[in-house]
Amino acid sequence: MKIKSVRARVYEWTGKTVPPQGNFCSNAMDLLYSRQETMSTFRFHGWTVVEVETDDGIVGLGNVALAPRVAKAIIDQYLAPLVIGQDPWDYEYLWQRMYRATHAWGRKGVTMAAISAVDLAIWDILGKSVNKPVFKLLGGRTKEKIPVYYSKLYRTDLKAMQEEAQTYLDQGFTAFKMRFGYGPAHLQKGVSENLKSVEAVREVIGYDTDLMLECYMGWNLEYAKRILPKLEKFEPRWLEEPVIADDIDGYAELNQLTSIPISGGEHEFSLYGFKQLLDRKAVSVVQYDTNRVGGITAAHKINALCEAYSVPVVPHAGQMHNYHLTMSTLASPMSEYFPMFDVEVGNELFYYIFDGEPVAKEGFIDLEDDKPGLGLTLKTEYLKNFNIIE
Numbered sequence: 001m002k003i004k005s006v007r008a009r010v011y012e013w014t015g016k017t018v019p020p021q022g023n024f025c026s027n028a029m030d031l032l033y034s035r036q037e038t039m040s041t042f043r044f045h046g047w048t049v050v051e052v053e054t055d056d057g058i059v060g061l062g063n064v065a066l067a068p069r070v071a072k073a074i075i076d077q078y079l080a081p082l083v084i085g086q087d088p089w090d091y092e093y094l095w096q097r098m099y100r101a102t103h104a105w106g107r108k109g110v111t112m113a114a115i116s117a118v119d120l121a122i123w124d125i126l127g128k129s130v131n132k133p134v135f136k137l138l139g140g141r142t143k144e145k146i147p148v149y150y151s152k153l154y155r156t157d158l159k160a161m162q163e164e165a166q167t168y169l170d171q172g173f174t175a176f177k178m179r180f181g182y183g184p185a186h187l188q189k190g191v192s193e194n195l196k197s198v199e200a201v202r203e204v205i206g207y208d209t210d211l212m213l214e215c216y217m218g219w220n221l222e223y224a225k226r227i228l229p230k231l232e233k234f235e236p237r238w239l240e241e242p243v244i245a246d247d248i249d250g251y252a253e254l255n256q257l258t259s260i261p262i263s264g265g266e267h268e269f270s271l272y273g274f275k276q277l278l279d280r281k282a283v284s285v286v287q288y289d290t291n292r293v294g295g296i297t298a299a300h301k302i303n304a305l306c307e308a309y310s311v312p313v314v315p316h317a318g319q320m321h322n323y324h325l326t327m328s329t330l331a332s333p334m335s336e337y338f339p340m341f342d343v344e345v346g347n348e349l350f351y352y353i354f355d356g357e358p359v360a361k362e363g364f365i366d367l368e369d370d371k372p373g374l375g376l377t378l379k380t381e382y383l384k385n386f387n388i389i390e
Contacts, residue, residue, distance in 0.1 A: 001129065003088055004055045006080035006118065008072040011353055012046040015385030025154050025179035026218025028244055044349050048072050048114075049378070052121035054088065058128050061376050062121030063321070063350070064291055066113040072389065074114040078102055088122045088129075095119055095297040099270075112269040112294050119295025120321050120374065127373035134374055135367055138300055138328035145364040146326055148318065148337035149173065149212065155181025158200040165204040172362030175210035175237070175334065176201065183215075184223040191227055198234045210237040213260075217241045217267070221250040228258045238263040238285045251282035263287055266316035270294050271301050278309045289316040290325055299325050307331040317347050320357060320374045327367050337365065352382045 048071045050062040064071045082097050098115045099106075106112065127134045135141065150173040153161055165176060178201050182190030201211060213236045215224075224242040231239070238261040243250040245267035255262040261284035268274060269292065277283050286306050290299045299315075303325060306313045313332045315322035326332040337360050340351045351357055356376040358365040368375065 001058070001087060001089070002055045003052055003083050003086050003122075005051075005053045006075065006084060006121075007051045007053075008075040008080075008117070009049050009051075010046055010068045010072050010389040011049060011349075012068070012387040012389065013349060013352070013385060014387050015382070025214070025216055026181060026183045028217035030183045030185055030218045031220065044346055047349055047353055048075070048117060049353060050075060050117040050121050052083070052088075052118065052125060054125060054129075058125050060088075060121035060124035060126075060128065061354075061374065061378070062117035062119065062124065062291070062295075063354070064110075064113045064117035065349070066292060067110040069389065070110050071114040071117065074102070074106070074111055075118060079114060079118050083118060083122070088125045091119070091122050091126070091297055094122065095295065099294070108269040108273065113292045116291045116293065116295040116298075119297050120291060123296045124373040124376070131372045133324065133367060133369060133371050134296065135324040135327040136369070138296070138324065141327060141367075141369075142330050143327060145366045146323060147175070147334040147363060148360050148365055149175030149177055149210065149334060150363075151177045151318070151336045151338050153178035153201060155179050155197055158197060161197065162200055162204045165201050169205055169209070171360075173360070174208075174363050175212070176205055177212035177214055177240075177336070179214045179216065180218065183218040184220055191230070194227065195230055198231065198236075202234055207235060211235070212237050212240060212263075214240045215242045217244045219243060221247065221253065224250075224254055225257065228254065228260060232259055236260050240264065240287070241266070248276060248280055248282050251277070252280045255282055255284055261285055263314070266292070268293070271298055271305065274302050274305060278305065278311060284311060286311055286313045287316045288313070290321040291319070292316075296321065296325065300329075303329040303331045317350075318357075319347075319350055320354075320376055323358070323365065323367060324374065335365070352385070353379060355379050 044065045046068040048064045048068040052060045079098050083094050102111050123134050150168045180194045182193050219242045240263045263285035264283045265287040266289050318336045326335045338347045340348050354376045
């Protein structure tokens, strides 16, 4: 079996979106003076789909959401020639070939995401070629079902946040993540508003459930040090990305400062990047995304590294490529879960493109033993809402 072709297409959303009301989510752009809704910088309006086909007709699907037009160009011009004609079972060799050939300019960011997409498609081929789901190739089932946490609760009206939390508490979820809407630019009033929002959610879900807090790089070290002691009484399971991803020293300082575990990693790349985080004790929870970090080949190694450091892995954003890694390792106790909302285009865009995502039931998802590969197919019903770039 040899790889015959690699095809990358960009799906750009042109359909209707409903912008969120009020304070959406703190993020790295908040520290600038721009008055526009800064979360628009981080919301995904495009996705690259990669189809890798073998000479015996097996097609593997991969995907990447970071800078989709740039990712497509990297795949078409640099990565495809490196894997065409090769045996997909030599996945380690192919990964190293892509990584080392682009190393001078692609060690982090969109190039690693592009490598991830090709690697995902290769693993999809491997599963399909032996009629096994990918998680069976990685170690098999380590859990009967995967616990998932409800990941929405963006900072809007407090009553609306409480109603949303109650809805999913009633559906059986026992873990929730909420977003802060305020950061350093909002001064002390923002601190008070952030505390109010955590208190409001805890009022609904109580203290027998997990509550995770998301900053999305919207704070700085000084602000985080000021607010962390005030958050400890709410017993959060973790505080996510308090400072910008490159500030490893800041993560390390905060992780030693507070009883609240500091988490991060969705903006980190490759085995080496995570070794640095772990060696520095910068995070207590690792949150890579398989379609960014270097694909399944890289993520599988990061899981083993985290297991050796006794640091749990909870991948970013749910989605099948992450669920297979979570199912196959004891390093991952749970996964993130985004329900499909017809209100915005962000992580939900994945669900407009792919079929096969499991739906949570009472706070758990399961992966089927009889779905080969990643278990995804391309949807057709939303194609009219996309500009597709071949």
